[in-house]
Amino acid sequence: MTEPEPPDAGAFSDIDALPEPVFELLFGVLRGMAEHPEIQRVRRTAWDALQPMPGQRLLDAGAGAGEVARALAAAVGEQGEVVAMDSSARTLQAARALTPPELPIRFVQGSVTDLEFPAETFDGVRSERVLQHVPDPDRAVRELARVTRRGGRVCLVDTDWESAALDGVPANLATAVRERMLNVAPGHHNDMGRTLRRRLLRASLDDVTATPVTCLFLDPASAAVVLPVMDPAIPPEAGMIPDDLREQWFTAIAAAGERGEFLAVLTIWVAAGVRR
Numbered sequence: 001m002t003e004p005e006p007p008d009a010g011a012f013s014d015i016d017a018l019p020e021p022v023f024e025l026l027f028g029v030l031r032g033m034a035e036h037p038e039i040q041r042v043r044r045t046a047w048d049a050l051q052p053m054p055g056q057r058l059l060d061a062g063a064g065a066g067e068v069a070r071a072l073a074a075a076v077g078e079q080g081e082v083v084a085m086d087s088s089a090r091t092l093q094a095a096r097a098l099t100p101p102e103l104p105i106r107f108v109q110g111s112v113t114d115l116e117f118p119a120e121t122f123d124g125v126r127s128e129r130v131l132q133h134v135p136d137p138d139r140a141v142r143e144l145a146r147v148t149r150r151g152g153r154v155c156l157v158d159t160d161w162e163s164a165a166l167d168g169v170p171a172n173l174a175t176a177v178r179e180r181m182l183n184v185a186p187g188h189h190n191d192m193g194r195t196l197r198r199r200l201l202r203a204s205l206d207d208v209t210a211t212p213v214t215c216l217f218l219d220p221a222s223a224a225v226v227l228p229v230m231d232p233a234i235p236p237e238a239g240m241i242p243d244d245l246r247e248q249w250f251t252a253i254a255a256a257g258e259r260g261e262f263l264a265v266l267t268i269w270v271a272a273g274v275r276r
């Protein structure tokens, strides 16, 4: 008997299986997001929640292009170490190529649901916008807690895609596209952001905090960096926009931008707790 296929959790659940041009596109999306002021605001909140200090050993699980891992490596200094872990070999290779050799970062391939580290390896762990793609996120949170030392901090960042809202385009068009966006990958956890607090509590972390950071986008180009559904470069094959609405959608967004009436919001949550 063959194993049933897991439900599609979106392109980021298995980047290595994608054709090269799609990988390049997604890696470019990660790089673009890292430069967006609203994502930088989310990351400052997460930095404060993790409380990195010189000399610490830290884990970034699902590190992507590695921007945060590099910043953490600079903060922990040569007495410390950052492990940038990702399930994608290609992503790790591309992230390594962006990393100055003097930074104390080790790139490791692995899965956040089966971490190959002994218990209490790290002073702090973080995972940003990863759990939304993972079939068993509670198992991942238990793993992240397991590898954190007692008194160390676990910081999770994730999107609440259901919080996405828009003004300036016809409401029926926005509703139709939003509906499709939320259903394009059935195994994808659209509600992950707001569930992080509960997941940390269930993993027996102490002093759990949860901070919603609502990102505001006042022009279509700015929104497109974080909300792929606003990005005309995302190909029709991604299935995110109904084919018969695609032209109407991008025309309406551009017109809202030209009138100065475009507005989009998306809440990304930062949750943290202390390993007991």
Ligand SMILES: C[S@@+](CC[C@H](N)C(=O)[O-])C[C@H]1O[C@@H](n2cnc3c(N)ncnc32)[C@H](O)[C@@H]1O
Pocket (backbone or CB within 6 Å): 012, 013, 014, 015, 030, 061, 062, 063, 064, 065, 085, 086, 087, 088, 091, 110, 111, 112, 113, 127, 128, 129, 130, 133, 134
């Ligand atoms: C949306 S990207 C976020 C990357 C980075 N944390 C950031 O915020 O820019 C999701 C990342 O998680 C990785 N990923 C997906 N499933 C994973 C798993 N089970 N274990 C570790 N990494 C995983 C992907 O390869 C990808 O690099």
